Amino acid sequence: MSGSTDLEDVFAYVYERSDEHVETLRRLCRQPSVSALGLGVDETAEMVASEMRRVGGDVRLIPTAGKPVVFAVFQGRGERTLSFYNHYDMQPPEPLELWDSPPFAPEVRDGCLYARGAADNKGNLVARIAAVEAFLKTRGELPLSVKFIVEGEEEIGSPHLAKFAERHAELLRSDGCIWESGGKDPRGRPEVYLGMKGICYVELSASGAKMDLHSAWGTVVSNPAWRLVYALSTLKDRDERILIEGFYDKVREPTERDLEALRRMDFDIDGWREKFGLNQFLNNLSGMDFLVKHFFHPTCTICGIASGYAGIGSKTVLPSQAAAKVDFRLVPDQDPEDVPRLLRNHLDSRGFQDVKVMVSEGEHPARSSLESPVAEVAVSTARRIYGMEPVVYPMMAGSGPMYVLCQKLGIPAASVGVSHADSRAHAPNENIRLDDFVNGIKHIALIMHELSKTRPLEKPSSAG
Amino acid sequence: MSGSTDLEDVFAYVYERSDEHVETLRRLCRQPSVSALGLGVDETAEMVASEMRRVGGDVRLIPTAGKPVVFAVFQGRGERTLSFYNHYDMQPPEPLELWDSPPFAPEVRDGCLYARGAADNKGNLVARIAAVEAFLKTRGELPLSVKFIVEGEEEIGSPHLAKFAERHAELLRSDGCIWESGGKDPRGRPEVYLGMKGICYVELSASGAKMDLHSAWGTVVSNPAWRLVYALSTLKDRDERILIEGFYDKVREPTERDLEALRRMDFDIDGWREKFGLNQFLNNLSGMDFLVKHFFHPTCTICGIASGYAGIGSKTVLPSQAAAKVDFRLVPDQDPEDVPRLLRNHLDSRGFQDVKVMVSEGEHPARSSLESPVAEVAVSTARRIYGMEPVVYPMMAGSGPMYVLCQKLGIPAASVGVSHADSRAHAPNENIRLDDFVNGIKHIALIMHELSKTRPLEKPSSAG
Numbered sequence: 001m002s003g004s005t006d007l008e009d010v011f012a013y014v015y016e017r018s019d020e021h022v023e024t025l026r027r028l029c030r031q032p033s034v035s036a037l038g039l040g041v042d043e044t045a046e047m048v049a050s051e052m053r054r055v056g057g058d059v060r061l062i063p064t065a066g067k068p069v070v071f072a073v074f075q076g077r078g079e080r081t082l083s084f085y086n087h088y089d090m091q092p093p094e095p096l097e098l099w100d101s102p103p104f105a106p107e108v109r110d111g112c113l114y115a116r117g118a119a120d121n122k123g124n125l126v127a128r129i130a131a132v133e134a135f136l137k138t139r140g141e142l143p144l145s146v147k148f149i150v151e152g153e154e155e156i157g158s159p160h161l162a163k164f165a166e167r168h169a170e171l172l173r174s175d176g177c178i179w180e181s182g183g184k185d186p187r188g189r190p191e192v193y194l195g196m197k198g199i200c201y202v203e204l205s206a207s208g209a210k211m212d213l214h215s216a217w218g219t220v221v222s223n224p225a226w227r228l229v230y231a232l233s234t235l236k237d238r239d240e241r242i243l244i245e246g247f248y249d250k251v252r253e254p255t256e257r258d259l260e261a262l263r264r265m266d267f268d269i270d271g272w273r274e275k276f277g278l279n280q281f282l283n284n285l286s287g288m289d290f291l292v293k294h295f296f297h298p299t300c301t302i303c304g305i306a307s308g309y310a311g312i313g314s315k316t317v318l319p320s321q322a323a324a325k326v327d328f329r330l331v332p333d334q335d336p337e338d339v340p341r342l343l344r345n346h347l348d349s350r351g352f353q354d355v356k357v358m359v360s361e362g363e364h365p366a367r368s369s370l371e372s373p374v375a376e377v378a379v380s381t382a383r384r385i386y387g388m389e390p391v392v393y394p395m396m397a398g399s400g401p402m403y404v405l406c407q408k409l410g411i412p413a414a415s416v417g418v419s420h421a422d423s424r425a426h427a428p429n430e431n432i433r434l435d436d437f438v439n440g441i442k443h444i445a446l447i448m449h450e451l452s453k454t455r456p457l458e459k460p461s462s463a464g
Numbered sequence: 465m466s467g468s469t470d471l472e473d474v475f476a477y478v479y480e481r482s483d484e485h486v487e488t489l490r491r492l493c494r495q496p497s498v499s500a501l502g503l504g505v506d507e508t509a510e511m512v513a514s515e516m517r518r519v520g521g522d523v524r525l526i527p528t529a530g531k532p533v534v535f536a537v538f539q540g541r542g543e544r545t546l547s548f549y550n551h552y553d554m555q556p557p558e559p560l561e562l563w564d565s566p567p568f569a570p571e572v573r574d575g576c577l578y579a580r581g582a583a584d585n586k587g588n589l590v591a592r593i594a595a596v597e598a599f600l601k602t603r604g605e606l607p608l609s610v611k612f613i614v615e616g617e618e619e620i621g622s623p624h625l626a627k628f629a630e631r632h633a634e635l636l637r638s639d640g641c642i643w644e645s646g647g648k649d650p651r652g653r654p655e656v657y658l659g660m661k662g663i664c665y666v667e668l669s670a671s672g673a674k675m676d677l678h679s680a681w682g683t684v685v686s687n688p689a690w691r692l693v694y695a696l697s698t699l700k701d702r703d704e705r706i707l708i709e710g711f712y713d714k715v716r717e718p719t720e721r722d723l724e725a726l727r728r729m730d731f732d733i734d735g736w737r738e739k740f741g742l743n744q745f746l747n748n749l750s751g752m753d754f755l756v757k758h759f760f761h762p763t764c765t766i767c768g769i770a771s772g773y774a775g776i777g778s779k780t781v782l783p784s785q786a787a788a789k790v791d792f793r794l795v796p797d798q799d800p801e802d803v804p805r806l807l808r809n810h811l812d813s814r815g816f817q818d819v820k821v822m823v824s825e826g827e828h829p830a831r832s833s834l835e836s837p838v839a840e841v842a843v844s845t846a847r848r849i850y851g852m853e854p855v856v857y858p859m860m861a862g863s864g865p866m867y868v869l870c871q872k873l874g875i876p877a878a879s880v881g882v883s884h885a886d887s888r889a890h891a892p893n894e895n896i897r898l899d900d901f902v903n904g905i906k907h908i909a910l911i912m913h914e915l916s917k918t919r920p921l922e923k924p925s926s927a928g
Binding site: 036208209213215218222225230232276278293294301304305309317318325329351361398399426 | 500620621661663672674675677678680681682683685689693694697741742745746757758763764765766767769771772773774777778779781783786787788789793815824825861862863
């Protein structure tokens, strides 16, 4: 491929209208949509739907047991269909005092737009709608059909998306899906993610006496904090090996191509170490050992633990309750539904029948082939838009509903976006660079253009 | 001894004036004195001092680095001196909504006086002053000299009492000390306590990255919650054996007389088990095994543990900090100052150099002989006042500053008081029975009378 993209007219339109796109994004960021608090979520769904209607989409709000999915179709030329997965909810803005400008009052400073949701995920959503609009305004039609799946519960773990995807599998069919987010790494290289870890989030709890007691009773009364500590200490050894029988059975080792992708990544291990203020990573990991561990190994992490008195000073109390939140990040082909059973067996076989397990979240890991059309197009177009070799992540260390929306339906996925390394998603002063935003629109337009030229995926339905 | 006590005139005075004594107690309970909050503590010291002055004591407020000790001397006949240890501070009243009448508005219902501090420790303090007054009013003099040591920081661990006792050792000399509290067990039998466990209260903490991270980083970033769990799990085995090397070295086993006292105790093990809502005690302990463990063994108790997110729902966070509060109850002749060093060695030798130890409280265990004059008098007089065989506890499972005020100065101690089994010290609806209060005054008067007749303890100073 040469430097030319055949899209000069589309890109020119994007460039000329960039102020309008930024204004649309500001308007959307002014509208809170905090799913954890139920704040403004329905209003935001309506705003997103009306913006897509304005651009010409066939838009529906599809109800779920939670917040509706905004689903839009833009019919285009040819047989190819590209889908976009995004979300219209966002994280709570707290702690407010650490923001330099109010989280719901978008402000441009030094070429960056600061607002909650700017990076995660409204910037990406607006960029994708803008790319569609640019094609329609300049060419009168899209080079392929486009579907938007915009959910309102991503930040609370997409609890209703699996059921939604099952019920509407036909509606979701596409030749490839551009996943919600991505951006640039600390060296400014564009990132393309092709998979996500799964997750199983559980709460372990133990009980003792029916009320907190004076700690003098520690002689003879069972202490749930000790029970929990003992139980947790059996889950993983001090070398990070998870000790739950059967836990690793379905783990698929990375392929030679995966390892090659890791080798090419040039991941800034020391940069992250310094950013986190650490002298070393666990087990002094470095190089390929670090990368394989980080991207291809499952985890067992205590996210929280609480029992008794943890305030200032001392209180001599024997707690009546203790609980810990533990997340297991899963890799292909581990199944989040296996984990609670294996965990229960593990605890029972070690005498911890009294330690309860409550599951609060589960998501499958997902992989997309490095060779799928959408992956290859996402990578090759990123190279052309940004003039740099993109970093390809065969897996993301984080989790999301990629399995239910893509892998389970046979749809390959790739994740790209408008963030940069200091975009501070989920944190105060969330922001995106306006340059990245405009390039992100062009990148999506080019992906549409290039994917429309690829050979269709083999589909059982079209062959029959 | 016969049923007669030679104190009919004193007892009659107590009985006639009982309404006045109750009124004094109500007045003192109306005055908050919450040392944890610094609420009304100085005012209460003044009230206590002026009440003792009214009765005729030579009263001083002796300053400490914290709240003053109210010290009073009442000169009496003969060479014997009895001291009383009490405290004028009290626990915070929270949770307020669980009180049936306001904690600082003393109310009599069904023969009980309800107020914060009624049982712990103002009821006992007023009863002791009232006993002194009854002697002075009826006989014009006391049968022995009396000293009051009333501190204002007992409920926050008596942080300045050790230094006070060191500095004023001569002032504190006595032939025996009646300790602050005691009462009746669930069967209505009077209790006499002759010792207290010591305590060493520490906080263990661990750190990871300099900020909380997304839990995806659990692959490679050290998790302080895991470090703490691993470290704690090495402190004690699941059969309750503390694994810190040297921890048990100075433990003195109970004597044959101690065991006899335990056997006579008829301690209501099943009653406590039911009260706590437990199916069984630790290791299914019962009988003498239970009693020896509860009264004569040290403990290692997690009083609190906190790390990461412990709220509602799930948050996928890798915590940057974790901390646990651990109390060690110590038995004679363990030394609270040994524990931090042994603990540090233990952690270091097991690879936990990263786990920090901070000491927040230490008190020595204390024992008084079952055969000391004050112990024998406390027991024999209880038998006569209450008409029942008292329960003698060679040790209390709880802790207090008995070592610094008594054992270290060679003063034997015995603890008796006006509580009953449902007095709810430290809890909502704290109360005492007015009958117990009046009997408590008579009990103290009889102790003074009988102790005045005993042979003096051998004192190096009086022999020289």
